[in-house]
Amino acid sequence: GENVGLHLPTLSVQEGDNSIINCAYSNSASDYFIWYKQESGKGPQFIIDIRSNMDKRQGQRVTVLLNKTVKHLSLQIAATQPGDSAVYFCAENIYAGTASKLTFGTGTRLQVTL
Amino acid sequence: DGGITQSPKYLFRKEGQNVTLSCEQNLNHDAMYWYRQDPGQGLRLIYYSQIVNDFQKGDIAEGYSVSREKKESFPLTVTSAQKNPTAFYLCASSIGYGILGEQYFGPGTRLTVT
Numbered sequence: 001g002e003n004v005g006l007h008l009p010t011l012s013v014q015e016g017d018n019s020i021i022n023c024a025y026s027n028s029a030s031d032y033f034i035w036y037k038q039e040s041g042k043g044p045q046f047i048i049d050i051r052s053n054m055d056k057r058q059g060q061r062v063t064v065l066l067n068k069t070v071k072h073l074s075l076q077i078a079a080t081q082p083g084d085s086a087v088y089f090c091a092e093n094i095y096a097g098t099a100s101k102l103t104f105g106t107g108t109r110l111q112v113t114l
Numbered sequence: 115d116g117g118i119t120q121s122p123k124y125l126f127r128k129e130g131q132n133v134t135l136s137c138e139q140n141l142n143h144d145a146m147y148w149y150r151q152d153p154g155q156g157l158r159l160i161y162y163s164q165i166v167n168d169f170q171k172g173d174i175a176e177g178y179s180v181s182r183e184k185k186e187s188f189p190l191t192v193t194s195a196q197k198n199p200t201a202f203y204l205c206a207s208s209i210g211y212g213i214l215g216e217q218y219f220g221p222g223t224r225l226t227v228t
Contacts, residue, residue, distance in 0.1 A: 042221055043206075102217060107156070
């Protein structure tokens, strides 16, 4: 039984192409963002993070871009592979005083076709 | 290997019974969290704990209870008062509450109540 993926937007990408997954966040006070990957029946795995004082951060085959003006976050995956097929979701952190909260988006399913 | 374990992976219960989900971490993290995941929705926070012997309600705490008697353990009890308990439950931990950084997730427990 699947716990994620139902009624989610889906991005289909051919193997070897680049993927771009987008996320709109809600709060202009958010100071930290994370992208997670969740494979079928598993817990989310950390991919990459970025703080609000940065516009771009690169990892291995992945890049996160942050546009604070329009409250938009994107995840770029280079040379997409079949193993990249999963649900991807962003999370934003709001920290104010003693309260810190990570809010998660609903996710986008990435399907890699051969 | 350091990480978070959740058991069991699948759990079946009859309506009206309480059930306890296990979560253990050996990452020496202070903060631990319980989330619920339903199809098409983002993760929703049930309870969190900043430190041993302390825990706070999240966004959807009604019908759930937790304890944090040891640093490495944060069990979640789904009580009969929870009106819609069937879901995928995820436990997570982080270095410290309010410290910017990723939350590490366990593999999840799928609870089905009939």
